[in-house]
Amino acid sequence: MKRIVGFARRYISYITVFGFTLIGHGMGFGREVSIAYLFGTSSLSDGLLIGLSPIMFFIGVFGVAYANAAMTRIQTPDNNVLIEQTLYPILIVAGVVAVVFFTLNEQIVSLISPTLEGEGRLVANQIVKFSAFSAGFAALFFWSRGIRHLEGAFLKVSIAELMPNIGALLGILLLYKLMGVTGLAIGITMGFLLQFVVVFDAKRINLKGFSLAALTTPDAKIIYRNTAYAAIGVSTIITSLFVDRYFASQIGEGNVAAINFAYKVMTLPLYTAVFAIVIVLYPKLIALRDDPAQFASVKFKINVVVVALSAVATVVLIFGSKEIISLLFERGEFDALAVSMTAPVLVAYGAGLIGHGLVMFNAKVRYALEDFKTPLRAGLAATVVNIVLDVVLVKYYGAPGLGMATSIAVAVQASILIFFGVKTKPIK
Numbered sequence: 001m002k003r004i005v006g007f008a009r010r011y012i013s014y015i016t017v018f019g020f021t022l023i024g025h026g027m028g029f030g031r032e033v034s035i036a037y038l039f040g041t042s043s044l045s046d047g048l049l050i051g052l053s054p055i056m057f058f059i060g061v062f063g064v065a066y067a068n069a070a071m072t073r074i075q076t077p078d079n080n081v082l083i084e085q086t087l088y089p090i091l092i093v094a095g096v097v098a099v100v101f102f103t104l105n106e107q108i109v110s111l112i113s114p115t116l117e118g119e120g121r122l123v124a125n126q127i128v129k130f131s132a133f134s135a136g137f138a139a140l141f142f143w144s145r146g147i148r149h150l151e152g153a154f155l156k157v158s159i160a161e162l163m164p165n166i167g168a169l170l171g172i173l174l175l176y177k178l179m180g181v182t183g184l185a186i187g188i189t190m191g192f193l194l195q196f197v198v199v200f201d202a203k204r205i206n207l208k209g210f211s212l213a214a215l216t217t218p219d220a221k222i223i224y225r226n227t228a229y230a231a232i233g234v235s236t237i238i239t240s241l242f243v244d245r246y247f248a249s250q251i252g253e254g255n256v257a258a259i260n261f262a263y264k265v266m267t268l269p270l271y272t273a274v275f276a277i278v279i280v281l282y283p284k285l286i287a288l289r290d291d292p293a294q295f296a297s298v299k300f301k302i303n304v305v306v307v308a309l310s311a312v313a314t315v316v317l318i319f320g321s322k323e324i325i326s327l328l329f330e331r332g333e334f335d336a337l338a339v340s341m342t343a344p345v346l347v348a349y350g351a352g353l354i355g356h357g358l359v360m361f362n363a364k365v366r367y368a369l370e371d372f373k374t375p376l377r378a379g380l381a382a383t384v385v386n387i388v389l390d391v392v393l394v395k396y397y398g399a400p401g402l403g404m405a406t407s408i409a410v411a412v413q414a415s416i417l418i419f420f421g422v423k424t425k426p427i428k
Helices: 002-010 012-039 043-074 080-103 105-112 118-151 154-160 163-179 181-199 212-216 218-251 255-288 292-319 321-329 336-350 353-368 373-397 399-419
Strands: none
Touching: 012 163, 043 080, 043 105, 043 118, 043 181, 043 218, 043 255, 043 353, 080 105, 080 118, 080 212, 080 218, 105 118, 105 218, 118 154, 118 181, 118 255, 154 181, 163 181, 212 218, 218 255, 218 353, 218 373, 218 399, 255 292, 255 321, 255 336, 255 353, 255 399, 292 321, 292 336, 292 353, 321 336, 336 399, 353 373, 353 399, 373 399
16 A cells, blocks of 8 residues: 555656546547537538637647747746746737637638538638637646646646636537537637636736837747747647648548547547656756756656557557447447548557657657757658658548558657757757
8 A cells, every 4th residue: 555655646747647638538539429429520520620720720839839948948937037028929929819810710711621611611610710719818828837837736737628628518518509600619718718717827927027128038039939940840740630631621521520530539548648748757857958867868768658658559549440439439420431431540540659659758858958950850851741641642542541641750750859960968
């Protein structure tokens, strides 16, 4: 019993993040199952997923990139001056993005999926429009999350991570029935609002000291540069999914939903065990960057763990793809035909799971060293590979070909992050 208690105390942060991430993904699957049950692989299902794409791209690329870049400069939670200065840019960017989403929602949907029609298009337009309100909450959340991680407040952040899924489920299961398409959009927006509220810390929000000079300090310029590098670098996975959705929408109805469901299943092991390790270790890696020997030791050990966990999950996903998809989704409008469409895509995505895990961890390794250029190069290379292979493989293999392209591209990205331009000291 003492050993169990000792183990729990030693790894409480990992256990906390893992547990709540697992709950969050359980809710996420509840959302996906609800979509599958109510809409199957239809135009309406495609529209819902496409409508979510712009806000997810914004927070997944800019929000994450800015938080990573800011954390490496802030370093400690008592660096109040720099924390205050990093707030102003996030508010400005969120405001600009909100205006774009609200006024150009139809054009954005047309760009992502020009062939989407009917109620699916109405859903996508409305969700993008309401994303204008979500953008500010989401951006502030990621900024707050970075500070909370430096404080070691992993429990509070983990609870906050649940909120978008709660909001989405509320919109899908209740508000859609009461208010139609608008209800879906309102539920999603409420989720992002609650996410920020949970991590909100009033003493960190200080606008009285704002000045234009605060936007151009040396630290601010470094953060902007590293944010730009990181945004391009971390956008690879999201961009790949965007590209996959674009080509899938050209194949025929339901293929966007099929690759979405398959991708969600693939990311379950990735964004639970591996995500928990990465989240907890990132502040520690920042603290260890001036101790090359210890830093290298931690890096090696965690890479071994990531490969081992990902390899086991890969085998399960590849050989049990049909059974997994059937167990999770085959009910309501999601019939045997939808299972047969989705399972081969899961096999293709599952083959890249080890690469995704290595990218997730080794990108953080580079960021901790303030090496934001290597992830940039890796991301660009992977994006080019993914697009080229999408064009080639979709002709022969359809939607599974898109998954194959992504898996190959992420292997290229992981290789660059691990083996090229290795740095032992932070960039000044």
